[in-house]
Amino acid sequence: MGVPTPSRRGFLTAAGGFALAGALGWPEAAVAGATLPEASTALSALLVSNDLYVSPDPQRVAFVIYRGPTPATGAPAQLALAAPGAQQGEVVDAHQMSAGLPKGRGVYVIEAVLDQPGVYEGRVLTRGKRVPLALQVRQTAAAATPGMMANRAPSPTTQNPLGVHPICTRQPPCPLHTESLAAVIGTGRPVAVLFATPALCQTRYCGPVLDELLVARQPFENQISFVHVEIYASLTGNEEAPTVMAWNLPYEPFLFTIDGSGIIRGRLDSAFGRDEITPLLQDLVT
Numbered sequence: 001m002g003v004p005t006p007s008r009r010g011f012l013t014a015a016g017g018f019a020l021a022g023a024l025g026w027p028e029a030a031v032a033g034a035t036l037p038e039a040s041t042a043l044s045a046l047l048v049s050n051d052l053y054v055s056p057d058p059q060r061v062a063f064v065i066y067r068g069p070t071p072a073t074g075a076p077a078q079l080a081l082a083a084p085g086a087q088q089g090e091v092v093d094a095h096q097m098s099a100g101l102p103k104g105r106g107v108y109v110i111e112a113v114l115d116q117p118g119v120y121e122g123r124v125l126t127r128g129k130r131v132p133l134a135l136q137v138r139q140t141a142a143a144a145t146p147g148m149m150a151n152r153a154p155s156p157t158t159q160n161p162l163g164v165h166p167i168c169t170r171q172p173p174c175p176l177h178t179e180s181l182a183a184v185i186g187t188g189r190p191v192a193v194l195f196a197t198p199a200l201c202q203t204r205y206c207g208p209v210l211d212e213l214l215v216a217r218q219p220f221e222n223q224i225s226f227v228h229v230e231i232y233a234s235l236t237g238n239e240e241a242p243t244v245m246a247w248n249l250p251y252e253p254f255l256f257t258i259d260g261s262g263i264i265r266g267r268l269d270s271a272f273g274r275d276e277i278t279p280l281l282q283d284l285v286t
Helices: 008-014 014-020 206-216 242-247 274-285
Strands: 043-047 057-066 075-082 092-095 105-113 120-125 131-137 190-193 225-229 256-257 264-270
Touching: 043 131, 043 274, 057 120, 057 131, 075 105, 092 190, 120 190, 190 206, 190 242, 190 274, 206 274, 256 274, 264 274
Parallel strands: 190 225
Antiparallel strands: 043 057, 057 105, 075 092, 075 120, 092 105, 120 131, 190 256, 256 264
């Protein structure tokens, strides 16, 4: 893919952490469920889309709302987003996506055109409050984006684990490790690949997201090849799996949908459930 990226944790600090440390004074671990100041009951908005990039096409911007240390999904929310240098931004209704995600930890999503790099200043309007939310938009995405050719590096399988052990940290292991990406991408059949590590996930969304994919795939099993790739080569979490390095992924989870010619058609990152997975799969077969 040819785009150098910082370390996984460094990326979270520099990207998603901008909205946390820069605007709110909290570390990026807040998104991963770390304990926030217990005495606080103030509302805060935390960005979970950490790989935003310049594009003329709308892209997914996802965030969560906390009250003190507790997730506070439930109330309607809007987002006013101003481009760098602008004083005002259009107010857009945010859609709540909670199906299949941990209780109270659903996400709010908007589609936004981010056509210049820099810091976009946002205000989340919810529960009668105006809550700051800043977005760092880079000129180029770290991970692959729709329209790009998918990387055809092999992925670990039960027959050839490529030095990865275990090849699935879900309990019980999922059945999406029988085919290598090298064998299915670009063969005329669409592919959906999820990069996620239920046991070592930095955001704690990987397990629920994988469970959601296992349910969402059922109507599409005869039309789409499904592959799950673990993030790390072992449970120590010290070394990334070779496929993750080949795809140059800065964090997890990531879901990519790929058409039969090998072109990426859609992607989801960080936190997503069946409300967003199913439309991407449907788009692959229509």
